[in-house]
Amino acid sequence: MKRYPQLFEPAYIGKVKIKNKLSMAPMGPVGYADAFGAFNQRIQDYYVERAKNGVGLIITGICNVDMGTEGMPTAGLPCPTSNPIAFIHSTYQMNERIHAYGAKIFIQLTGGLGRSALPGFVSKNIAPSKQENRFNPNIIHREMTKEEIKTLIQKFIASAVIAKKSGFDGVEIHAVHEGYLLDQFAISFFNHRIDEYGGSLENRLRISTEIVKGIKKVCGKDFPVSLRYSLKSCMKGIRQGGLPEEDYEEAGRDIEEGIEAAKLLVEAGYDALNVDAGTYDSWYWNHPPMYFEDGMYRQFGEILKRHVDVPIILAGRMDDPEVAVSALGKSCDIISYGRPLLADAEYIEKLRTGRLDEIRHCLGCHEGCLGRIGNAPVSCAVNPACGREKIYGLEPATVKKNLLVIGGGVAGLETARVAAIRGHKVTLCEKSDQLGGNLIPGGVPHFKRNDHKLISYYKRQLELLNVDVNYNTTVTKENIHEYNADIIVTATGSTPKSIDFEGVQASITADQVLLGKIETKDQVVIAGGGLIGCETALWLAQQGKKIAVVEIAKEILGGHGSLPHMNEYMLLDLLKFYHIDIYTNTSIVKTKENSVEVKQGDKIFELPAQTVIISVGYTENDKLYKELSELDVPVYNIGDSSKVHNIMYAIWNAYEVARDI
Template sequence: MQRKRKESEMNEHSFVMGVKAMKLAKALEPVQLGSMELRNRIMMGSMHVGMEKLEAGVERLAAFYAQRARGGAGLIVTGGAAVLPEGGMGDEYCHVCGDEQIPSWALITKAVHQEGGKIALQLFHAGRYAYKDATGLDPVAPSPLQAPINRWAPRELTADEIEMTIQAFADGAVRAQKAGFDAVEIMGSEGYLINQFLSPVTNHRQDAWGGDFERRSRFGLEVARRVRQAVGEEYPVIFRMSGLDLMPESTSMEETLRFAAMLEEAGMDALNVGIGWHESKVPTIAMMVPRGAYVWVAQQVKQAVTIPVIASNRINDLRQAEEILEEGRCDLVSMARPFLADPQIVSKSAEGRFDEVNTCIACNQACLDHIFDGRVASCLVNPAVGREKEWALVPAGVQKKVAVVGAGPAGLEAARVLAERGHQVVVFEKQQEVGGQLNYARQVPGKEEFNETLRYYRTQLARLGVELRLGVKASADALLAEGFDEAVIATGVIPRRPDISGIDLPHVVSYAQVFEKQAKAGKRVVIVGAGGIACDLSHLLVQDESISPQAAQYLLDYRILDARALQRMQLSGRQVFMLRRGKHVGTGLGKTTRWAVLANLKRHGVEMLTQIAYREITRDGVVIQQGEEERLIPADTVVIAAGATPNDQLFHELSGRLPVHLIGGAKEAGELDAKRAIWEGSAIGRVI
């Protein structure tokens, strides 16, 4: 059993791009951006984190950026700083509209410089993406065309307002200089204002600022020229351009490459290549997007210019960055969310400690989902984001022997933090492997990144000397007999069995039995439930992974199969239904990824029936009532995925006999809520 588990862990770890241990010669090589030399080629890309609206928000931001500078980032780019109030996003985002904001920004630059880092301010204008209920002002745009992700329609900018906006970018750059920033980055991608002027989708003007490509490109070029003129020839200016809009009938690749060359002529020191618009129907940074899927776009831009080009999107491992740079596909690599997951990603990797990196899994659940929901950004795998000062790990005043029961995400994080603080930690897990319900998620096609989280915890627990007892079901008497000082109960959940006639029939199984391969699904599957775990299960059931990626590429290269035929072969042929009493499918999925998950399931033929009543489960399937109609949904297998209840029995048995803490699913049953579980584990680890 031990040998099989070791082999399994090695296979999981091979997911890391298939890259071998390597020296990061190119990634750690200094690089010149205009007059500025960076210590390496790894940039922390811009992210809105929303800390400004919290108490002591500027101090929090300063600590946040300083920690990333200390961790080795070559250059940090701030979240977008609005150059005009109507171009911002309300209290959640920073501004650089007036001189009174300079002292606050100076606190941030000072903190970064004290850690030996360099930082650039991103000059930002949301255009038609700005929310009136946040700014109190009408959004503005090149044309009065409403964005599908904004309930407020913009008004069209006048020629005078366009001139004022261009000057606002220049004035913002001067304020950045005065605040001590080492450079500025002009935000011209992701569907924001400059991008809106360039694209024929959003620019329907017929004056000097719209029409043909030359006039549509004029606004972005004027901003670039005016900023360059305002800050002088020696001050570094980066332009974040859209390399691929992923919008029908938008800017062509030929126009994009022409625009890149024009930006170089306008005096830009580097081009940072962004991908996609926020309203695009193509996922660009979610976990389902393959790593490095858009580097080819930056490579095309690099061939069109002589200044440094920066590649981004789904690059989360410095070994991957090293290969991209060594192949000459770009000059720098931008990582944004990986610096949320692990502020030390550069320093750890530089020392060859790749297994110790807490890898970004691109789940979006605590970063983008929070921001688009008006909350402060954090990180699912690193809840210390935004709490850098108050959550700094300090040694325990009294070292204790602590039992952690359950090795799911909550228990693993609790054990890690407790051990970091000097406690003696023993983890009990009744299964033969760690991970809990993360072991379900990592089986789902497109969610393999969860393997990285499990690799991180295995490495950390081994490094910290945590005793791991697998295949052991802890009991209250045993814990008391062993003399533990305190216990953390992270025993997870028990799948719920709804009261439906026929639920005890032999072809009715729980979602846990399918994920754990205790039950095999037939060709016709009905899932009772349509939440996040039912969506994961559906995705798993419709895919056929018998064809490896290498085999698939071979079949395509030699034209044995075309893309459509190959796609058909990669489907299992199962007919899958998801049923729900309520109105919505996929509740519990993240705001920024739910649409892509559901679209993918529909594309693979999964049928979703909502607002139904269950009549009974029969040997032939599930009888439901939908409106006035009663019908049988045929099924060889019926899977129950209708929620869960907390597995808290051990907690109650220990209460009053031992100081005991309840976290994760054992405290509150949720649908694979790893974000809350890891947060609670991290919090309790700091309390004991």
């Protein structure tokens, strides 16, 4: 019997029947184009894998209709018009495979980035009107000519014709969405043109309406055209997002204009609206970090359902099936999953068969997907094989061995999972009575709840794979021989660093507070403004405590770029919203009974502090590895015990080692 049967009833976009109400959201295939602008084999396998596991509709990531418009590198994105024959050859065979599983597929077509281009990614800096770049205000984008606009529209139409020949079931136009080039035309904040492509709302939408009318004319009225659509810009100004909790004046497209725009676009011929909110100036809305609640776009879908009569596709942290079911009919007609399908290609099939405890959930970290753009193609922090399903999958081990994994943190758990899948006999020893390591305190704040879901996933996987898990077990050099191991993997993690300040207050670490071992008072100073220190500050501030963060470096969070942009921007905005005081270039001199004395340059002053928390990083626990490294069997050291890093590298390094044992 199907679980959540409402999700598995058919849906329609125009006359195209979709076998269920579950769609794969478009996620940019940067780096997945071949030299001809066609789909390379990796991205073909990536989409087929999701079709095989039950997705009803796949909407590809953006494919550029013309690489020359902005001078984008050939391998930047797939492009139907670069070499139409090569493009058709690659995608036609992919679509045949996808259709074999009963899935449908739309190609998403984009006109480019405009002012939202990452510096250096394009050679021609253009925009609807003269604008400064989103990321670097020193880069100025010139106004597009009318001839360039007309050419771009024709490229969309030509790309749709090529897509239809390639066997795609429809196209999605990446237009009034996220502050990309075509959305910049639609938003008066960015569009200052005085010709027929600027001024009134109808004029600002003209490029998008002419595209759909042109496609319908050459591809036929029954060839479905969806629109990626951000109802609201959620921006206070240039490079200023507005938080969900915040009361602010909308600088971009507000809801009232969003409703009117949707009506005009549907009237022009769009068959569905794929809905979200935000722009590059409020980037965390389009690519929500863990700080958002589940189902964050439902309010926007519900509004549009009252005003247009085409299907609404809706994503936005919908991986709780109860949230998804509650959204159907009221907020949307099709549920869209993005990062959940990166994290677990089998997500839909596990949902259908009720194996919810086997789902590997997205953490909202962006480290493996958008955080890597510019350096590597889209993948996933918790799923190293994502985007390289065939070339980096798991094969049975030729020789089955006894493998001892020491440490039950995320690196040890991934090692045990992968090795057991490959057929090795795996024993995992954990010195405490819990699995999860540093994810246990790290997952305490509500916004980090999926960290604990990841631990639960691993526990279930080790059960299914018959891994021998020994709790409260300490492995030493003296007793290692008892395990008769052919291979040893140490994954003994890391320990929070501590500082004993001069003064009266005892040093406590963030993990002690997160685990409830020590209760904080109302006025708290946190020494250390890294990710853990700042997230602990946010968690305590959300409880009503007054927090100050003292960071010895010139910037918190490791400096700009240390985190994926959307996570960094939202966390910084949240720290400000919750009135958390940030002191950079500052150090604690000594503690007093209800304050700390700090030094900032030549200035010494006091901050109120009834509790002082230390969050200044972690130290590798590599002692056991060093003791065992001279044994006559291979010994590998992975995770934080090798090098303190993030969850992604703990999992990825573990996968790499266990994949080749």
